[in-house]
Amino acid sequence: MTTPARPTASVEAIERFTELADYVIPFTIRAVGELGVADQLRDGSKTIEELAVATNSHSPSLYRALLALASKGIFTEVEPGRFGLTPMAELLRSDTMLSLRDGYRLLSADIQAWARFDYSLRTGTAAFDLVHEQGYWDYLATHSAYSRRFDRAMQTFTKLEARAIIAAYPWTGVETVVDIGGGNGAFLSFLLRTYRTMRGTLFDQPHVVSGADAVLAAARVEDRCTVVAGSAFESIPAGAQVYTMKRVLYDFDNDEAVTILRNVRAAMTDDSRFLLCDPVLEPGDRSDISTTYGRIYDLLMLAMVSGHARSVDELAKLFSEAGLQLTRVVPTHVFPIVEARPV
Template structure:
């Protein structure tokens, strides 16, 4: 007879993706939005979602068991988890659920050829790299919204690193500017420079203008592997190194070292692979990065080696939310 506990563990693992796709279905059908608008019964939800009533009821039953919905005498109400899936909610995670349920789900479908070849599952599934795919303005904007939804650890950085003695923060490959805006909002004397590809300039400008106003930031475009703006005394890299191989990372870090003043600091936000696998999330994201972009998470030794090769040294490490870490580096 098979070990029943081990057999149950296998079943729990292989059905895990079903929960993720049920959550995606809830967002795609706008179930949280409809419940928030007062359509709280299965019948009303099926009508609003233009769905088969039986199929919709089976979905809501599962969502209730997953603590997304809560059954009441008159229908359903949203739990705290369900509230995060509303498209209009502060810090909504609906776009994150969509991209994981659509593009990333397809990329993971190519896990076997990705592992065999060491190239991204996304490229196997879509015939192009994720970075090429995101040059489409619609896809790029949706991806940035998805990334922003997972940025709950940004405020933690302000609690563990003192920006008070610095004058200019340069956010390299800063995307929509969410991280830089968080820093500038807390430190009104700090000036900000965001550096990213040309198609991100209007997105970042609009976000920074709305978040902190004009006059305290610049948005510049260019290729991070050809150089980065000088003039900063604190440089920011938020989930950038994870997308690239060691050679590309060494090139980028060398460009930062070339403009980093003696008293400057480089802040790196990444998930660090634990030495003994005691936490699962960094290991999951490590393989996910192979599926999505051909990238990887690294352990501390890997980051020390990258920094050392670029003339930098790891000064300190701070744990943040969602198993993310802040690595503070200085000139060697």
């Protein structure tokens, strides 16, 4: 008779594991964000009845949700049945510079794909394609409301990423920038707003850049930014000093990536620079913010588009095939900036 293995996990390990493996709290955060509860508390605490009326919610159910979140430091029950904001709950407000609400919404198509992430681990291909019988980018192109929510989510994270990227790299003296796959212009807007003499070109697919005018106007940079619709698989606007690509290349396999990079090289002058702002994979148990951030996005790409992050050596090889040379890697608080120049 086999003797059962003696348990080796500590109480602390069990507590930490159950916290990380839980999906109830992440979904509750998103649902409460959808309701706009944090916005109702911007001027001070309110009773659960007041919150339920303001958010068109079921009072006893909302109370249960806020109690659970309060256990995690998101909201606080200041007195029985009355809730207020905490620093983490402030992030769910929609009216603050560092709001994360739109970045953590209930995106049903994504959630359905994650429910079959085991398929991605078995096959190396996107669970999204299996579940929806359609690729992620095709889905966004044919579901306009979903595409707008996706753009808002990307804009939310871009606010954090842009600050880190702009602070880490020497942009002074750069006069012209092309942002390839720049979405609705959120990153380029931050860059142009920081450097008042810089001019930019926003380049992405037609259905993506269709929403850029409002973003550029809100940042008051529309007079220094040209919007160009097109495909990076065909050609890229030529002649800029700097070409940027943030969280785009890891969407594609190696052959597709080389095609895009060759088009980047064709657009560059001999003095141009290419800045890839992508997660970069490194081995080991590192758990710093940049490494963790990159690894999470790597899995997101696997589940949604069969994409993947790459190591520095892998990127250097792709660059070489496209006529580019990796010149340096600049660390940031999110993911590194990988710089390349024409060979």
